[in-house]
Amino acid sequence: MxxxxxxxxxxxxxxxxxxxMCALLxxxxxxxxxxxxxxxxxxxxxxxxxxxxxxxxxxxxTRQIRRYLAAPEGAGQQVDGILxxxxxxxxxxxxxxxxxxxxxxxxxDGLRTRTDALYYTIVTLGTVGYGDVHAVGQGARIAVMIQIxxxxxxxxxxxxxxTSSIVRARGEIRHRGETRHEDAxxxxxx
Numbered sequence: 616m617x618x619x620x621x622x623x624x625x626x627x628x629x630x631x632x633x634x635x636m637c638a639l640l641x642x643x644x645x646x647x648x649x650x651x652x653x654x655x656x657x658x659x660x661x662x663x664x665x666x667x668x669x670x671x672x673x674x675x676x677t678r679q680i681r682r683y684l685a686a687p688e689g690a691g692q693q694v695d696g697i698l699x700x701x702x703x704x705x706x707x708x709x710x711x712x713x714x715x716x717x718x719x720x721x722x723x724d725g726l727r728t729r730t731d732a733l734y735y736t737i738v739t740l741g742t743v744g745y746g747d748v749h750a751v752g753q754g755a756r757i758a759v760m761i762q763i764x765x766x767x768x769x770x771x772x773x774x775x776x777x778t779s780s781i782v783r784a785r786g787e788i789r790h791r792g793e794t795r796h797e798d799a800x801x802x803x804x805x
Contacts, residue, residue, distance in 0.1 A: 627695055634699050638706045643729055680772055697773045701740075704769060708762045709736040715755060722752035740766045 713732035715722050725748035726735055735748040739762055750756045 631695060631698060634702055638702045642706045642710055642733065694773065694776055697769060697776065701769050701773075704762070704765050705733070705736050705740065708739075708758070708765075709733040711758060712736060712755070715758065719752065719754070722750065722755035724749055724751050736762070739763065742766075 709729070709732040712723065712726060712735060713729050716726045716732065723735070726732055731748060738745060738748070739759060750759045
């Protein structure tokens with residue numbers, strides 16, 4: 616049976632690019648409109664979907680952390696998985712913020728379009744906080760706090776994966792150097 620090789624950097628880049636493109640198509644393609652009678656399409660269902668999404672994201676984050684702990688040597692695939700999870704978190708929260716704005720425009724100050732929602736989500740992820748868009752209502756503030764917790768968990772996991780892979784690579788390089796020195800001297804390393 617042939618041993619499977621990890622995907623090349625080019626394949627991983629294409630796969631990650633396709634995932635970003637699909638996430639953006641989904642984000643900008645999901646219809647979020649009012650019906651002709653003025654009622655929001657899916658007002659309560661949007662909140663239920665948000666809560667189900669939060670539970671799903673918790674599950675994904677937990678699964679990714681367990682996968683890393685089970686096989687820390689596969690850092691490349693795990694970084695891809697974490698980045699994919701990060702895209703899901705960004706699209707999910709941006710969509711929720713936009714739906715919340717449509718349902719209750721008093722929840723955010725400065726958020727009017729899908730791009731505003733995506734911008735706000737990414738600015739919150741980056742902990743930049745320019746202040747041009749900010750949560751005003753209690754519902755928006757709760758959602759933003761939940762996003763910040765997810766962001767910290769995902770970024771912390773990404774940093775742990777990267778740090779451990781760098782430490783492991785340095786250890787392997789050091790071990791190879793000691794082995795070469797031992798072979799050259801014909802005995803114990805000095």
